[in-house]
Amino acid sequence: MATAAAHRTAGTPAHDASDAAAGTDARQAAFDAAVAADERIEPRDWMPDAYRATLVRQIAQHAHSEIIGMQPEANWITRAPSLRRKAILMAKVQDEAGHGLYLYSAAETLGTSREELLDKLHSGRQKYSSIFNYPTLTWADVGAIGWLVDGAAITNQVPLCRCSYGPYARAMVRVCKEESFHQRQGYELLLALSRGTPEQHAMAQDAVNRWWWPSLMMFGPPDDASQHSAQSMAWKIKRHSNDELRQRFVDICVPQAESLGLTLPDPDLKWNEERGHHDFGAIDWTEFWDVLKGNGPCNEQRLTQRRRAHDEGAWVREAAAAHAAKHSGEHTGAVAGRTGVKQA
Amino acid sequence: MTNSDWPLWEVFVRSRRGLSHTHAGSLHAPDAELALRNARDLYTRRGEGVSIWVVPSAAITASSPDEKDPFFEPAADKPYRHPTFYEIPEGVKHL
Amino acid sequence: MTATVPVPTTAALALGDDALVLSHRLGEWAGHAPVLEEEVALANIALDLLGQARVLLSMAGDEDELAFLREERAFTNLQLVEQPNGDFAHTIARQLYFSTYQHLLYAELARGDGRFAPLAAKAVKEVAYHRDHAEQWTLRLGDGTDVSHERMRRACEALWRFTGEMFQPVRGLDVDWPGLEAAWLDAVSDVLRRATLTVPEGPRSGAWAAGAGRQGLHTEPFGRMLAEMQHLHRSHPGASW
Numbered sequence: 001m002a003t004a005a006a007h008r009t010a011g012t013p014a015h016d017a018s019d020a021a022a023g024t025d026a027r028q029a030a031f032d033a034a035v036a037a038d039e040r041i042e043p044r045d046w047m048p049d050a051y052r053a054t055l056v057r058q059i060a061q062h063a064h065s066e067i068i069g070m071q072p073e074a075n076w077i078t079r080a081p082s083l084r085r086k087a088i089l090m091a092k093v094q095d096e097a098g099h100g101l102y103l104y105s106a107a108e109t110l111g112t113s114r115e116e117l118l119d120k121l122h123s124g125r126q127k128y129s130s131i132f133n134y135p136t137l138t139w140a141d142v143g144a145i146g147w148l149v150d151g152a153a154i155t156n157q158v159p160l161c162r163c164s165y166g167p168y169a170r171a172m173v174r175v176c177k178e179e180s181f182h183q184r185q186g187y188e189l190l191l192a193l194s195r196g197t198p199e200q201h202a203m204a205q206d207a208v209n210r211w212w213w214p215s216l217m218m219f220g221p222p223d224d225a226s227q228h229s230a231q232s233m234a235w236k237i238k239r240h241s242n243d244e245l246r247q248r249f250v251d252i253c254v255p256q257a258e259s260l261g262l263t264l265p266d267p268d269l270k271w272n273e274e275r276g277h278h279d280f281g282a283i284d285w286t287e288f289w290d291v292l293k294g295n296g297p298c299n300e301q302r303l304t305q306r307r308r309a310h311d312e313g314a315w316v317r318e319a320a321a322a323h324a325a326k327h328s329g330e331h332t333g334a335v336a337g338r339t340g341v342k343q344a
Numbered sequence: 345m346t347n348s349d350w351p352l353w354e355v356f357v358r359s360r361r362g363l364s365h366t367h368a369g370s371l372h373a374p375d376a377e378l379a380l381r382n383a384r385d386l387y388t389r390r391g392e393g394v395s396i397w398v399v400p401s402a403a404i405t406a407s408s409p410d411e412k413d414p415f416f417e418p419a420a421d422k423p424y425r426h427p428t429f430y431e432i433p434e435g436v437k438h439l
Numbered sequence: 440m441t442a443t444v445p446v447p448t449t450a451a452l453a454l455g456d457d458a459l460v461l462s463h464r465l466g467e468w469a470g471h472a473p474v475l476e477e478e479v480a481l482a483n484i485a486l487d488l489l490g491q492a493r494v495l496l497s498m499a500g501d502e503d504e505l506a507f508l509r510e511e512r513a514f515t516n517l518q519l520v521e522q523p524n525g526d527f528a529h530t531i532a533r534q535l536y537f538s539t540y541q542h543l544l545y546a547e548l549a550r551g552d553g554r555f556a557p558l559a560a561k562a563v564k565e566v567a568y569h570r571d572h573a574e575q576w577t578l579r580l581g582d583g584t585d586v587s588h589e590r591m592r593r594a595c596e597a598l599w600r601f602t603g604e605m606f607q608p609v610r611g612l613d614v615d616w617p618g619l620e621a622a623w624l625d626a627v628s629d630v631l632r633r634a635t636l637t638v639p640e641g642p643r644s645g646a647w648a649a650g651a652g653r654q655g656l657h658t659e660p661f662g663r664m665l666a667e668m669q670h671l672h673r674s675h676p677g678a679s680w
Contacts, residue, residue, distance in 0.1 A: 044409045081678075084493075090469065094482035098479055101479070105369055308471075313474055317374075318583070323375070327375070381572065
């Protein structure tokens with residue numbers, strides 16, 4: 001994955017001011033050629049400022065989504081109804097912290113520190129996925145999140161494994177590998193409820209009713225209203241349009257819902273023979289923009305908890321840093337390559 | 345850097361004996377001991393490793409992309425360094 | 440009530456409840472840890488403990504019935520592990536006291552040929568890591584900043600009175616309890632000293648805390664913890680999940 005180190009090392013030759021313009025043209029050409037040839041851009045390569053900025057924004061938003069996304073599910077860890085489910089849920093929420101870490105390190109290779117990114121999250125200057133501004137009201141929501149929210153995320157993320165920026169693509173390979181367990185556990189959880197008592201079945205149906213439409217919104221605004229899409233596609237950061245991925249997701253979910261014995265809350269949902277896809281009802285974009293603006297049911301709560309965890313942890317991070325400063329040079333780990341790293 | 349920022353470490357994992365350590369990613373830690381432990385928790389929680397190295401990111405010196413051509417191109421036109429360069433009559437074994 | 444259950448069951452429940460309850464408390468940290476790397480670390484420890492709890496409770500009966508349908512007074516975990524997380528220093532102090540105990544105890548059980556030897560042999564490796572994690576953090580908090588030193592000192596003292604209970608013999612475990620206690624005291628004192636902390640001077644067991652958890656007497660926060668943990672399961676009698 002990422003080598004953030006790349007930014008700190010010496011060795012970039014200086015250029016005359018007179019060379020600068022010609023140099024940039026040549027570099028732009030090299031960059032364009034690499035993207036066109038489906039090669040990966042690596043951290044120390046020259047890249048257009050806007051490409052860098054787009055990546056930082058997207059990777060940061062993705063990382064923020066992972067760590068804010070821990071909250072709605074962690075909400076049920078202490079109430080999981082069986083020990084097996086509890087272990088699964090804890091492992092899943094833990095993975096999300098891990099995914100956040102992979103992604104923050106990918107973002108750091110672009111020259112922005114995690115601290116800066118967290119700062120922007122905490123101050124509301126960077127976003128996370130709006131889906132996590134919806135509450136988890138029942139246990140079945142844990143299943144619906146796994147099946148629908150993680151399912152939508154995977155549909156979005158699998159193409160990112162081929163994204164033009166190397167560290168992001170590599171982070172996504174790792175994330176996608178781990179996410180597939182998330183989706184399957186959600187589906188299995190819902191299946192158990194759907195086949196359980198009438199109350200459990202109703203709980204599952206209610207959760208699917210509430211999470212279906214927000215999941216479809218996860219693919220972002222329709223292509224004609226998506227401000228960053230075209231440029232991101234040209235840069236091969238993005239490989240498919242929002243509407244294309246949304247359609248793919250709907251087509252995948254319909255038969256899965258049938259196997260679950262649950263219905264999707266859309267009277268207009270039906271197979272269109274001509275298109276070879278399912279037609280589906282109109283999405284309420286007013287709600288989408290409203291939640292994005294901060295008026296969702298949990299926007300305030302999610303950010304407040306995140307800020308509190310960060311602020312209340314400051315003394316711990318400071319203590320460890322102070323301890324390291326006092327004891328630098330006392331490292332007791334084995335020297336790699338001589339005796340092998342003995343720890344862990 | 346504020347005093348609560350932890351430095352960045354690069355993590356290398358040996359996935360099994362007989363293979364070399366491979367770069368797995370990076371993380372933050374206040375010191376080497378915690379870096380190793382964080383790496384264990386983050387990069388080997390699905391049994392991906394049998395040995396870990398952590399290196400302060402600041403300690404890595406990397407070749408520059410601007411020097412890519414002088415660094416790497418001269419090696420590209422020396423096919424005689426590769427065994428496939430040589431023609432061996434059919435039927436000759438153990439070569 | 441302990442008189443009516445077979446001896447190995449008593450021990451399986453005692454050890455299983457310790458692991459179950461501490462795992463639950465650590466699970467409460469999810470989304471609240473001081474740094475992301477610690478989210479992952481604390482969850483790893485919680486998952487190890489939950490795994491141990493499931494094996495141990497299954498030795499005594501159905502794991503879910505035991506976890507979700509017993510009343511507070513039927514739980515025989517130590518009072519130490521049910522103590523609320525408090526700040527990170529409290530959690531680390533609780534981890535230090537318990538994981539040192541659990542590591543020494545499981546190492547001894549693993550060496551024996553009793554019913555718990557196979558489980559202990561596997562768990563002792565997990566617990567060694569928990570102990571290491573707690574020691575590393577005790578050193579950093581104790582010998583970090585003035586603020587962290589003070590917080591860690593307070594935490595170590597606050598939980599000290601729950602540590603005597605750990606060495607009340609558990610029926611069915613062939614353990615040298617006084618030897619275990621001496622080894623624990625040595626180990627913990629050494630870590631505290633290296634962390635520039637002093638070994639608390641207060642009593643290691645009060646009139647109430649001495650062996651109370653093992654006899655089903657708990658502290659007030661435990662009832663609320665169980666209410667939260669058991670609520671959903673109990674709301675759907677007979678349902679499977």
